[in-house]
Structures are given as structure tokens and as C-alpha cells.
Amino acid sequence: MNVQLLNKKEAIFESTLKLINEHGFHGTPMSQIAAHANVATGTIYHYFSSKDELILELFKYCREKTNEHIFNFNEDLSYKERFFYIWNRLVDYYVAHKETFWFIEQFYSSPYYELIKQRKTTYYGVDKMHLFFEEGIKSGIIRDVSFYTLISIYIGSATSHVKMVTYGFCKMQAKGREDLIEIIWNGVKNQ
Amino acid sequence: MNVQLLNKKEAIFESTLKLINEHGFHGTPMSQIAAHANVATGTIYHYFSSKDELILELFKYCREKTNEHIFNFNEDLSYKERFFYIWNRLVDYYVAHKETFWFIEQFYSSPYYELIKQRKTTYYGVDKMHLFFEEGIKSGIIRDVSFYTLISIYIGSATSHVKMVTYGFCKMQAKGREDLIEIIWNGVKNQ
DNA sequence: TGCACCCGAATGAACGTTCAATTGCTAAAT
DNA sequence: ATTTAGCAATTGAACGTTCATTCGGGTGCA
Numbered sequence: 001m002n003v004q005l006l007n008k009k010e011a012i013f014e015s016t017l018k019l020i021n022e023h024g025f026h027g028t029p030m031s032q033i034a035a036h037a038n039v040a041t042g043t044i045y046h047y048f049s050s051k052d053e054l055i056l057e058l059f060k061y062c063r064e065k066t067n068e069h070i071f072n073f074n075e076d077l078s079y080k081e082r083f084f085y086i087w088n089r090l091v092d093y094y095v096a097h098k099e100t101f102w103f104i105e106q107f108y109s110s111p112y113y114e115l116i117k118q119r120k121t122t123y124y125g126v127d128k129m130h131l132f133f134e135e136g137i138k139s140g141i142i143r144d145v146s147f148y149t150l151i152s153i154y155i156g157s158a159t160s161h162v163k164m165v166t167y168g169f170c171k172m173q174a175k176g177r178e179d180l181i182e183i184i185w186n187g188v189k190n191q
Numbered sequence: 192m193n194v195q196l197l198n199k200k201e202a203i204f205e206s207t208l209k210l211i212n213e214h215g216f217h218g219t220p221m222s223q224i225a226a227h228a229n230v231a232t233g234t235i236y237h238y239f240s241s242k243d244e245l246i247l248e249l250f251k252y253c254r255e256k257t258n259e260h261i262f263n264f265n266e267d268l269s270y271k272e273r274f275f276y277i278w279n280r281l282v283d284y285y286v287a288h289k290e291t292f293w294f295i296e297q298f299y300s301s302p303y304y305e306l307i308k309q310r311k312t313t314y315y316g317v318d319k320m321h322l323f324f325e326e327g328i329k330s331g332i333i334r335d336v337s338f339y340t341l342i343s344i345y346i347g348s349a350t351s352h353v354k355m356v357t358y359g360f361c362k363m364q365a366k367g368r369e370d371l372i373e374i375i376w377n378g379v380k381n382q
Numbered sequence: 383t384g385c386a387c388c389c390g391a392a393t394g395a396a397c398g399t400t401c402a403a404t405t406g407c408t409a410a411a412t
Numbered sequence: 413a414t415t416t417a418g419c420a421a422t423t424g425a426a427c428g429t430t431c432a433t434t435c436g437g438g439t440g441c442a
Binding site for chain 2: 396397398399400401
Binding site for chain 4: 199222225230231232233234237
């Protein structure tokens with residue numbers, strides 16, 4: 001795959017991302033995506049077999065890009081520091097890439113996600129989080145509760161926070177964010 | 192089909208809810224909604240001026256029904272007891288009404304929500320939560336942080352938990368839920 | 383010459399909405 | 413008690429549009 005090819009494919013991705021945010025999955029015609037990406041309608045079908053396939057691929061693309069950003073911490077940070085770091089990186093990334101955030105949210109709560117779920121692929125991000133929480137539990141730093149309980153509070157509050165911020169409800173972004181991760185830490189840590 | 196026993200408008204609501212969960216907003220034709228509700232296509236347009244209007248009305252209907260369920264606590268419960276009660280009622284309601292939950296989630300993360308947001312109606316549920324958190328802060332029981340911070344952690348984790356449960360990821364439902372609200376309480380309470 | 387890439391008009395199916403016609407219901411008038 | 417008028421409720425075929433996908437024909441490069 002040469003460079004030109006990557007550019008076209010990414011242009012299609014980025015255009016899809018932008019337009020789906022504005023008009024929803026089915027409010028976004030292929031012709032519009034093509035026009036926005038400066039390619040012909042038919043060209044999209046050279047890269048993706050269908051609109052659904054395009055959306056599925058875009059979802060994976062977004063998830064990978066997000067994961068790349070949040071797990072690149074310095075190995076000699078303390079556990080608590082990494083706990084704060086990963087969470088803040090996630091919030092940062094989503095706030096800086098609102099379209100990615102909303103696309104992922106839209107995807108997860110739509111019937112599309114059923115298709116991915118059935119494909120039964122454990123993916124990078126979940127594995128990383130699993131290991132991270134396991135480390136904290138084994139070393140006695142955080143409470144011994146189930147992975148999904150920890151994920152619910154750690155990721156759930158992060159996405160909720162980003163929703164508030166991007167909706168424009170939440171003004172004091174920095175303060176609110178610091179309070180939030182501190183509350184989570186207080187709740188999750190041992191003692 | 193028992194929906195035909197309800198009045199026509201509610202039958203249309205319930206059918207829309209079910210079908211949109213299965214096929215998404217635009218994967219659900221009006222003709223299919225009508226068929227499932229045992230009415231003619233044209234009948235829907237007697238009650239709703241358009242498909243968008245139907246979806247907006249359905250959203251309000253779902254939100255009201257949810258709020259009715261979560262705020263009906265006994266007034267002489269302690270603050271902590273109410274803090275646990277409301278959260279559990281919300282999770283209970285969503286788990287028992289998965290279609291309502293997923294519809295609301297889908298709606299919030301879609302462009303539809305922009306339409307509601309602009310109408311600038313403060314609504315019952317938010318006001319209730321606002322007063323509840325304010326009470327906790329004023330009496331010094333919970334930490335003095337912004338409303339949106341509290342909402343992010345309280346509601347965000349609840350919806351995340353429900354997602355895990357309805358996706359089938361989370362097996363130990365009761366235990367996980369108890370851990371979760373306890374963690375939130377630990378994080379949010381003073382001292 | 384062959385292959386990958388690209389184009390965009392044409393196709394045909396699907397869908398939201400309309401509408402003219404019909405029925406059911408209520409209450410006023412006889 | 414019966415008729416009548418009028419409006420609300422209901423129907424589903426028909427309409428016009430939109431859109432995903434196809435396809436026949438390009439271009440440029442190995």
C-alpha cells in the first residue's frame with residue numbers, strides 16, 4: 001500500500017467521521033462523504049466493500065488511535081501517578097478529538113456494536129487496562145473488585161465528563177476534572 | 192401482541208423503541224413501526240408530524256418514565272441511604288427496561304440531542320439531582336465539588352455498569368453493583 | 383500489456399410523507 | 413329514540429425523492 005493510497009483512505013475516514021457527527025450514520029450519504037473527501041463515490045468502494053464495512057473499519061481506526069495515545073506513559077511513574085495519567089490522557093484525547101469521541105459513543109450505543117462484539121476479538125485497549133488494574137489489586141494499592149466494576153467507574157466517569165464538557169454544560173473544565181479523578185482515586189484505593 | 196391493548200400512541204412508542212433498538216434510527220422504516228404497532232402507516236402521522244418528531248417525543252416519554260421511577264423514595268431515609276437508593280433504582284430501572292436505556296443512550300450520542308438541547312428546557316430529573324447534591328454539600332456530608340462532577344461520577348458509572356451488564360460482560364451483577372456504589376460513596380463523602 | 387486506482391452517471395430499491403376515501407364516535411336536533 | 417351533522421381516527425396505495433451500490437470506461441505506472 002503506497003502513500004497516496006493511505007491518504008485517500010484516511011481522507012475518507014476523516015470525512016466520514018466529520019459528517020457522521022453532524023448528521024448521524026444514515027443522514028450521511030456516501031456521495032457526501034466522497035465529495036467531502038475529494039474522491040468519486042465509486043472510489044470509496046475500492047477501499048470498502050460497503051457503507052457498513054466503512055463504518056466498522058472507522059470504528060477500529062478510532063479505537064486504535066485512542067489507545068495509542070493513552071498508554072504511552074513513562075514506566076517509572078508510581079502506580080497512583082499512572083492511574084491519574086492514563087485517565088487524564090483519555091480525557092485530553094477525547095476533548096481534543098471530539099469527533100472521534102462522539103463517533104465511538106454513537107457506535108457503541110447503536111446496533112453496529114453487536115457486529116463487532118460477535119467477532120470476539122479481544123483488543124489491545126481492554127487487555128492493557130486489565131493488566132493495569134490487576135497490578136494495582138495484586139500490590140494491594142487498589143481495592144479488590146471486579147475488572148468491570150473498575151472500568152465502569154474509571155472509563156464511565158471519563159466519558160461522562162467529556163460529554164458534559166463538549167455539550168458546553170461544564171465550564172470549569174480543569175477544576176472539575178481534577179476533582180473527578182481524585183474522587184475516583186479516593187473511592188478505589190485501599191484504606 | 193400485547194401492545195395493541197394499549198392506546199395507539201403508546202403502541203407506536205413501544206414499537207418504535209423496540210425496532211430502533213434492533214435496527215437503529217434510520218434502519219427502522221415508518222412502515223415497519225406501523226406494522227409492529229398494528230396501525231396503518233398514515234395513522235402515525237395523525238399523532239406525530241414526522242419521524243423526527245416521533246423520536247423526539249419518544250425520548251421525552253422515556254426520560255419521564257425513568258425519572259418517575261427513581262425519585263420516589265421514603266422521605267425519612269438518611270442522606271447516605273438515599274444516595275444508594277436513587278442510584279440503585281436507576282440501575283434497576285435500566286436493567287429492567289433495556290430498550291429504554293439503549294434508546295436514551297443512542298439518542299444522547301446522536302445529532303438528535305442537539306435539537307432537544309437548543310429547546311433549553313430544564314427538566315424534572317436534572318433539577319431533582321441538583322437539589323439532592325446541593326443538600327449533601329450544604330450539610331457537609333459530601334464533598335463540595337461541582338454539580339457536573341458529581342453527575343459524571345454518579346450517573347456515568349451507573350450507565351457504564353448497565354452497559355456492561357446488558358452486553359453480557361459482567362456476570363456478578365449484584366456484587367459488582369454493590370462495590371460500585373460503595374466506591375462512589377467513598378470517593379464522594381467528606382473525610 | 384496488465385494491474386491498481388479512480389471516476390461519476392445510471393440503476394433500482396427503499397423510504398418518508400401525502401391524500402382521498404372510509405369508518406367510528408359524539409352530541410345536538412328532531 | 414332516532415336521525416343527522418361533523419369531526420376525529422384510520423386506512424394503505426401512490427408519489428417523489430434519496431441513496432447505496434454498480435458498472436463501463438478511463439488514467440498512469442510497472
